[in-house]
Amino acid sequence: MSRRFFCLFLAICCCGACRKPSQEVEPNDDAAHANPLSPNGGIEGTISSANDEDWYKVSIPQDSGILNLHVAGIKTVDFVLSFRDKDLRELKRIDETGEGGDEEALDLGVERGDYYVVLSNKNPQADNPTQKYLLTATLESDIGREREPNDTALTASPMVVNGVTRGHYYPTTAEEDWFHVDANEPGNFILNLDCSGVPGVAPVLEVYDANEYKLKEVSANNGEGLSLKDFGVHAPQKLFFRLHARGARMGNPDVFYEILTELLPDNGTTESEPNDQRQDATPFARDAITGFIAPAGDADWFRINPSTGTKQILRADLSAVPGMDLVLTVADELGRPIVRVDNAGVEAPQSLTGLGLSNAMYYLIVSEKTGKLSDTRHSYTLTKSFVPWQPGLEWEPNDTPATAQTIKVGESVDGYLAPKGDVDFYEFNVYQKSSVLIEVTGLINVRWKAELFDQDGRSLQVLTAAKPGEGISFERALTPGTYQLKLQGTDPGQNNVRDKYTLRIRAR
Amino acid sequence: MKKIVLLAGVLMFSACRHRPLKPEGPTANFEFSAYEIVETPSEDIQEYVTVFINGQEKGSTEIDLKSRLKFWRTELAPGNYPMRFEVWDSTNGMTGVRRADDFQPRERFVRVEPGQKTSVVLKFYDKGRQNFLYITRE
Incomplete structure (x- = not known):
């Protein structure tokens, strides 16, 4: 038995010896003299002087992938890690730590071909020509991953629809991750999105249309995940998502965020965000519709069109949401409030007992009373019915x-x-x-x-x-x-x- | 011959149309006026209002744009009169389309005091769906 363990130990040692990092060969101060760096390997080198620059060439052997780089810090040296394409254009620059600190570049989107990694030092007093640093690279599949650099709409990574996309809030300086969703099949859809929480990061997600007009913003507290619920997609449509940390220097290289999305056909039973103002009101044609109060301060507008020119009475009921005091407002076609229903308190349903309508357009607005609460787990349900008015029924408004x-x-x-x-x-x-x-x-x-x-x-x-x-x-x-x-x-x-x-x- | 027939047709058509009665003279102690709040110039079509007192049609305002004040005046003995005002719209260039009952002002009493001029102003708003009656005396 002990012999078997000994053999296993020997095998592990041999394997470890086989993966020993290669050694830097100077001069490698420019692209022409760059040392090869295996996309799944490491190299040891030294910073011979404060001005030393070490160039490495990474050749990607597959059509696409994600490359991660890591350099372990050495005494007195303040590393700057620069990642460049074959034309030497800088794609990403990492300078997160100070003297003696590690640097790492994560989620670098690469394709078949050559890339360059440039290690340099920022500390003019650096003097450590003998201690070796270790630069390592790992190449992974890019399925469901962000592809850095994706810091602008133009370089946005595709977001997996009906699946998971992973990425990092890293580096912490000037970092934002852009994604895009291309809904090509014509029709109306509802997009739901959940982004997992990451310790130390207060996330912000913004949604933009193809013209880069901001449509919606949701955010969460430090370490919490965020959700975008019932977002209306009127395909064919291209949407952009900008994900970033709310605070400066917020980030986390160790924990992924995970974005889970689902795109569902819009069958008229859910709100279609953004519906925060009259022009964006969700058509409310069926008897019931659901929605979420999110983010805090959300006001959901629903458009109703009484079908005939005769007098009708509108009745509406709004279900309760845990911890919230919902308010239902009816507005006329110009958005002017006609009646505000705030009968009950927290966690109680609201009822509009009857409002006289004529042949115009009206809006139902659902909001939360304090404007400070949001909930992406519990939806509300708004139901409505039209009753033809007849003599003997009250006709609201009759308040004056x-x-x-x-x-x-x-x-x-x-x-x-x-x-x-x-x-x-x-x-x-x-x-x-x-x-x-x-x-x-x-x-x-x-x-x-x-x-x-x-x-x-x-x-x-x-x-x-x-x-x-x-x-x-x-x-x-x-x-x-x-x-x-x-x-x-x-x-x-x-x-x-x-x-x-x-x-x-x-x-x- | 054709011209005569055409002229006769036009005259007959004009007679058939609901024509408002002319406003009363300057000795009137009762003045009714009406106007409407319109949101766009295209809504500012012509209309007039017919006045019923004690259940009988007494006259009409002139035909004019909704947004303009249209008047009808008369002399009334002091008393409390039930009055009803009926709005007729001009649609597609034609006058004489009575607005639906739902959107007509409700009948109400108006008191005419001796030695005072009573003015009633009828204001329509919300695309004619709602109205408001002001009564003043001077």
Whole structure:
């Protein structure tokens, strides 16, 4: 048994001896005299003087790959590592450490042919002609890898769609990684992207279109991953992604970031980012649509088009998201807010009980109340329905005397006192002097306050229910004229999105 | 002969069209005016408003662009009158297309006080879908 281990040990030693790095041969101070460096090997050399430059030629034997370089630091020498193409153009320059520090170049995209590695020293006082440095190179497959230099849109690396792309936030100075996605098949798609966290790096991801207009930006805290959810791709389209660390000198040569993407057909059931403003609103044609509040401060706009020119009532429900207080706003075709639904608090759903629409375009806007929270794990669901308006239904907005809803004496109206702070005005005409009975049914959670005005806006009578849930009823002799009835809760917070009240006006 | 037939046709067509009644004279103590907020010049087509008092048609404003004030004046005895205003649009160069009921102003009472001039201004906005009535007396 012990003999077997001895043999194994011997084999490992032999193998190690075989991989002994080659030695630098001076002079190698320019490209013409560059020493060969195996793409999967190492070389030992010295910095004979402060001005010494050591050139190495790496010949790539395969069509494409990723080359990594590493030089171990030596005393008093401040290495600068320069990577150049066959025409000696500098592709990447690494100068991360000071005296005695290692330098490494990661994720260098290479193709079949020759490249040059130039090692130089930045410290004029360097004086260490005897200590050897070790420069090593490793060549890997480039499948699913960033290809440095990819610091601009022009040099962007392809991002794997429906797969993983890996890279490094390195070097730390002036480093940014650009990727591109080419969606060539015509159609509308939804792109979801998750980027893993890397210790010591607060990541920022920006999305640009082919004209390099920034479409979206998401970011995360130090060490956290980030996500881009429900990003709309209107193919054929080319998109660019710029990934970088938020802070200066942030980076990590040891840990990969991993970008996982999926491109799904857009079937109209998810938001399509960017939809942060009116012009970019996601069409909301189906009954339900989902979305994410991300990044912090996100506001998702959805466009709805009532189908006919007749009066319709919009009802909408917004599901809750853990830890968030969502707000639903309805805006008109110019983006002016009509109603803001903020009935409930954190982790509670919101309901728009009914809003009168005509034949125009409207927008539903979902946002988070504080503007400081985001969540890419939990989506919200927004549902909507249109109900044709008919006499006997409340027509919001009827919150002011100017927008009071007409009701005829002898008829009734069913309505909601919602959202929070809602006030409902009704207007009726009395054509003959008579005694008019006004009845409002009770609503759970609402203590009614009713006020009757004449046509000149003078208050004629105020009535308050004895307690929440109770209805009110009063009778008054009225001369011919126009009257308005104002209904509200005694407290603006009182509302009820579940139950309707009924207002009935009768002449006796 | 052809010209005569053509002229007669034009006259008949004109008679069939809903023509607004002319505004009343200068002794009026009641003045109605209407205008509309338009967002683009292309929306600024012609319209007029017909006035109903006590359920009877009493007259109409002149025909003019939506954005311009259009008037109708009359003399009314003091009292409280139920008034209804009906908007007619000009579409494709034609006048006399009554706007849908949903977008017509609601009927309401207007009080005319003795010795005072009552002015009612009807303002349409939101592409004519909403309206607002101002009543002033001087």
